[in-house]
Amino acid sequence: MRYLLPLLLFLGLALMLALGLERDPRVLPSALLDRPVPVFERPVLEDPGQQLGSAALRGQPWMLNVWASWCEPCRQELPALRQLSARDGVPLYGLNYKDRDDAARALLGAVGNPYRASAIDADGRVGLDFGVQGVPETFVIDARGRVRYRHQGPVTAEVWRDKLLPALKAAR
Numbered sequence: 001m002r003y004l005l006p007l008l009l010f011l012g013l014a015l016m017l018a019l020g021l022e023r024d025p026r027v028l029p030s031a032l033l034d035r036p037v038p039v040f041e042r043p044v045l046e047d048p049g050q051q052l053g054s055a056a057l058r059g060q061p062w063m064l065n066v067w068a069s070w071c072e073p074c075r076q077e078l079p080a081l082r083q084l085s086a087r088d089g090v091p092l093y094g095l096n097y098k099d100r101d102d103a104a105r106a107l108l109g110a111v112g113n114p115y116r117a118s119a120i121d122a123d124g125r126v127g128l129d130f131g132v133q134g135v136p137e138t139f140v141i142d143a144r145g146r147v148r149y150r151h152q153g154p155v156t157a158e159v160w161r162d163k164l165l166p167a168l169k170a171a172r
Helices: 004-022 072-088 101-111 125-130 157-171
Strands: 041-044 047-053 062-067 092-097 118-121 137-141 147-152
Touching: 047 118, 062 072, 062 125, 072 101, 072 157, 092 125, 101 118, 118 125, 137 157, 147 157
Parallel strands: 062 092, 092 118
Antiparallel strands: 041 047, 041 118, 062 137, 137 147
16 A cells, blocks of 8 residues: 555556646647637728728628737748748638737738738737637638637648648538
């Protein structure tokens, strides 16, 4: 009995360690999965007199890409997003997160704008409602306005093909 308790403790710790090593630390769960998209209405970056809101996007599946001009991975993913969303006809919208409007417009002008529209989230409140932990992040939202998938990190052709497009097709 004297040796049994330390042995059981060791086996329990070893099991927890083994289970922890199988998990991908880059995958962060989203509290929004299978829940309604947060309600928002914000000025459009390209035309601040217009508004972009979650209510207007209901009825079709769409993607929301949270980005900023100060984010290097965001800068790198913009050309791929432009090419992939145009090729596949994906309704891609942006959320310009905690950024300066002039810097964001300049970046889109320099590398090309992949978004049908990009909402301004200068104070980060919409990003907070989405549970954004860092940019870039991309959400797939179904026609009923429910979040179906979340990808944290830059979008590459492989991520688009293997994760985002299948999630969008499933959302239809």
